[in-house]
Amino acid sequence: MSAYTLPQSQSPVPARGRWWTNRAGYLAAAWAALSGVLALVWTISGSGYPYGTADPQGTASLLRFLPPDVGALVFAGLTITVAVAALAMSGPQAVRLRGVARVLLVAYCGTVVAFLLVVVPDVQVLTTAGYLPMLIIGAPFGWPPVDYAEVFTWSLGNKVWAMAGGILLARTVLTWLFRTGGACLSCGRSADGPTWTSAESAARWGRWATYLAAAIPLLYAATRFAWLANIPLGVSPEFLREMWDTGLVWAGGGLAAFAVVGAVLTLGLVQRWGERFPRWMIGLSGRRVPIMLAVVPATLVAIAVTAGGLAMYSLPEVWDFEAFSFSVGPALLWPLWGVALGAAALAYHLRRRGGCSRCSRDD
Structure with missing residues (x-):
């Protein structure tokens, strides 16, 4: 097996037509x-x-x-x-x-x-x-x-x-x-469809997209955790004292914690526990993780992160290199984070979707 190829899904589920396909x-x-x-x-x-x-x-x-x-x-x-x-x-x-x-x-x-x-x-x-x-x-x-x-x-x-x-x-x-275009309305496959959408291909490029999508929020979290430890990483000591006085440092710490959780969940897109619930999850242990349970939240977060990251570029301080600080610096990578997370979610879907019950096509 290639070093860049993930194990195929242990429980492929046929794609079914959804009620909103025609609506x-x-x-x-x-x-x-x-x-x-x-x-x-x-x-x-x-x-x-x-x-x-x-x-x-x-x-x-x-x-x-x-x-x-x-x-x-x-x-x-x-x-x-x-x-x-x-x-x-x-x-x-x-x-x-x-x-x-x-x-x-x-x-x-x-x-x-x-x-x-x-x-x-x-x-x-x-x-x-x-x-x-x-x-x-x-x-x-x-x-x-x-x-x-x-x-x-x-x-x-x-x-x-x-x-x-x-x-x-x-x-x-x-x-x-x-x-x-002559493709299946349910899965989008066609007789002469592109090869990059195959499960094997998605496993390769999806791995890199997933690792990138997990790494960027950890960079953001590192700066906020440093401030919580009273380390002025990328900011002036005066600015850090101001955040402690206003309590913003705690809000940043909370966001950093959720960023770490999000990074771990992102890694699940290329891990076996992202396909089947782990043993410690009582009542769900060993059951198949519904594809949309991972794809929908990841896609929504990808959209929000991309939009928020692009909006940060409209701030004047972003272009003021003398006043530039890590309070906004990591956010400049958010558009890349959003694109990578969206690609990772797409790769997860392509890798796990299995055969289509509507057109009988498979990868």
């Missing part, structure tokens, strides 16, 4: 239509727009300089045109395009997907997700002492809503490409 397009169209109406209300009323300069927590955002009057009109135009495109790509009667028209439609929808998934969300989404376990566990005890109305804001809700639309539209485009 994702309609859901995406409904999402876009509703969002378009909402954006028109923002445009006409001049209020309610949640992004850019209208978002008090959007200081680290790629939309930070987009004024409400322009932003609302942009969102209205994008979502209304996407509603039409998603409806045209939905169901067995989906439009079939070839050549330049096909490329343009995929390029436009792909651009909108990228906009919804990694431009609209920002550091607020990632930060809230990181603090969420602490907020849930500490809520009954009144810790941390925060106003939850200031955490779960109208702006945050719209960013999560945008991410949901991006995922629906991405699935719509993928299903349409499968349907009009």
Whole structure:
């Protein structure tokens, strides 16, 4: 066996058609239509727009300089045109395009997907997700002492809503490409499909993606744990004292702990215990780990990390090399972390999906 080839899954499960295979397009169209109406209300009323300069927590955002009057009109135009495109790509009667028209439609929808998934969300989404376990566990005890109305804001809700639309539209485009390209709607395999999607190939490149996705959050955690140990790693002693005075050092330590947990779970994508629950898990020991139990969380984290990392590049201090510090430095690797984690999740799925009950194809 090759040194770069992981053991094949001990329990391959046939891929089955999912209920949303034919419904994702309609859901995406409904999402876009509703969002378009909402954006028109923002445009006409001049209020309610949640992004850019209208978002008090959007200081680290790629939309930070987009004024409400322009932003609302942009969102209205994008979502209304996407509603039409998603409806045209939905169901067995989906439009079939070839050549330049096909490329343009995929390029436009792909651009909108990228906009919804990694431009609209920002550091607020990632930060809230990181603090969420602490907020849930500490809520009954009144810790941390925060106003939850200031955490779960109208702006945050719209960013999560945008991410949901991006995922629906991405699935719509993928299903349409499968349907009009002669591939299986359930697994995406075709008679002359690419070799990189095979289980054996995914085991090779997925290993490197997984190790990279596990290493980057450990770098972030190392800086925060150092501060918790009162070591000014990459920051000035004055800045570290300020974090101790405000209590931010404890928040950073909590995020570092979850980063370590995330890194360990990421390694599970290439370990046997990532396929079958380990013995110490009473009631689950030896049972097969559902593929989506690993793929869905990893994909969502990959999206949030990529979006938050790209948003960090909008901060002026990132480009001020004299004031640069490790308080933001590790975050500059987050886009790479997100891409690597997404690739690792994809490789895990390809390696474990097994044969398809719909088209009977296998790797």
